[in-house]
Amino acid sequence: xxxxxxxxxxxxxxxxxxxxxVVEGGRIAAVLESAPAGSVAVDGLLAPGFVDIQVNGGxxxxxxxxPSIESLRTITAAHRRFGVTGLMATxxxxxxxxxxAATDAVSEAVAEDIAxxxxxxxxxxxxxxxxxxxxxxxxxxxxxxxxxxxxxTPRNFPLMMTLAPERVPPEDIAKLAAAGVRVSLGHTAADVxxxxxxxxxxxxxxxxxxNAMPPLESRNPGPVGAAxxxxxxxxxxxxxxIHVHPASARAAFLAKTARxxxxxSDAMATVGGPPDMSLFGETVHLxxxxxxxxxxxxxxxxxxxxxxxxxxxxxxxxSKANALRMATLxxxxxxxxxxxxxxxxxxxxxxxxxxxxxxxxxxxxxxxxRVV
Numbered sequence: 367x368x369x370x371x372x373x374x375x376x377x378x379x380x381x382x383x384x385x386x387x388v389v390e391g392g393r394i395a396a397v398l399e400s401a402p403a404g405s406v407a408v409d410g411l412l413a414p415g416f417v418d419i420q421v422n423g424g425x426x427x428x429x430x431x432x433p434s435i436e437s438l439r440t441i442t443a444a445h446r447r448f449g450v451t452g453l454m455a456t457x458x459x460x461x462x463x464x465x466x467a468a469t470d471a472v473s474e475a476v477a478e479d480i481a482x483x484x485x486x487x488x489x490x491x492x493x494x495x496x497x498x499x500x501x502x503x504x505x506x507x508x509x510x511x512x513x514x515x516x517x518x519t520p521r522n523f524p525l526m527m528t529l530a531p532e533r534v535p536p537e538d539i540a541k542l543a544a545a546g547v548r549v550s551l552g553h554t555a556a557d558v559x560x561x562x563x564x565x566x567x568x569x570x571x572x573x574x575x576x577n578a579m580p581p582l583e584s585r586n587p588g589p590v591g592a593a594x595x596x597x598x599x600x601x602x603x604x605x606x607x608i609h610v611h612p613a614s615a616r617a618a619f620l621a622k623t624a625r626x627x628x629x630x631s632d633a634m635a636t637v638g639g640p641p642d643m644s645l646f647g648e649t650v651h652l653x654x655x656x657x658x659x660x661x662x663x664x665x666x667x668x669x670x671x672x673x674x675x676x677x678x679x680x681x682x683x684x685s686k687a688n689a690l691r692m693a694t695l696x697x698x699x700x701x702x703x704x705x706x707x708x709x710x711x712x713x714x715x716x717x718x719x720x721x722x723x724x725x726x727x728x729x730x731x732x733x734x735x736r737v738v
Contacts, residue, residue: 371401372412378695378709389716392733415451415717417697420630426639433468442482444638448670449719449727459490459505485524493553494530518545528573530554531564543568553578561592571600594621602630606669616682624688629674634666672727
């Protein structure tokens with residue numbers, strides 16, 4: 367048994383001063399109001415390990431290139447340095463065979479309890495061609511019976527899927543949701559009524575809000591307007607100061623609140639790796655903090671979740687508690703894993719990140735063991 371006594375503690379909802387955390391067997395046994403004698407003093411703000419629902423790669427590895435358990439080890443290790451103790455490995459639009467390989471890799475990683483792997487996020491391939499971004503047009507396809515069978519098969523991990531509601535009918539969205547798939551709407555040109563029908567059918571989130579979707583207009587609210595008006599939905603946000611203007615990001619934060627807004631990295635292989643990478647045969651280069659193709663299209667993000675949390679405070683004026691919630695408890699609740707992750711409470715995993723005054727990750731613990 368170990369008792370941690372941090373300077374301050376964020377439990378998933380609020381920041382506490384003077385509290386202590388009792389860890390036993392890799393899980394949290396108790397949270398105490400004050401630290402008993404013999405506690406391990408920790409200088410800084412102790413928070414639950416970050417949860418990132420959109421990670422394409424890291425450490426020089428892109429999950430699409432090699433969807434294997436070895437890739438997952440590399441990617442999770444790269445993001446662990448930035449406080450992420452749980453992530454959704456994300457596969458960009460690709461073939462059905464690549465989807466099966468990704469599913470098998472994540473299933474194996476979860477069965478072996480590879481630290482940091484929560485589940486799989488399939489971003490595509492059932493997306494809108496006009497809003498596909500860097501997703502190759504040749505990889506996009508309609509959802510068919512073979513896809514439905516693969517996606518609705520029982521699995522040992524959370525599955526998230528980004529789709530365009532104009533490409534997938536409400537009855538198929540309902541089948542996915544009924545099978546436990548977290549359906550998120552993105553890379554879409556749909557009008558607001560189409561989006562509402564998808565939400566009513568069981569979709570529950572918006573992927574990287576604002577990006578790869580039409581802008582909000584007074585008489586054509588589109589996906590952004592639907593996200594703002596439906597308080598029952600979650601929304602991911604790439605808060606690097608590049609993908610979304612801070613004023614737009616703050617408007618989204620005020621509309622969704624920290625209980626429904628999720629900070630995502632949309633990280634590519636360059637996070638914790640070299641500044642150049644290959645994406646579907648094109649060289650993507652990091653310049654001034656942005657990853658772009660030779661044509662200038664944004665290709666994911668060079669962002670880690672620790673920086674996103676910092677930006678939530680510095681760019682949109684969120685409190686520390688709200689900034690942290692958007693990277694911990696809120697994504698955990700969206701995925702349905704809040705019993706284990708995203709909070710410091712009895713019974714949860716003893717996965718922690720220690721933050722300095724600027725909310726930069728300094729140390730990380732997984733199952734109570736210091737790993738960074």
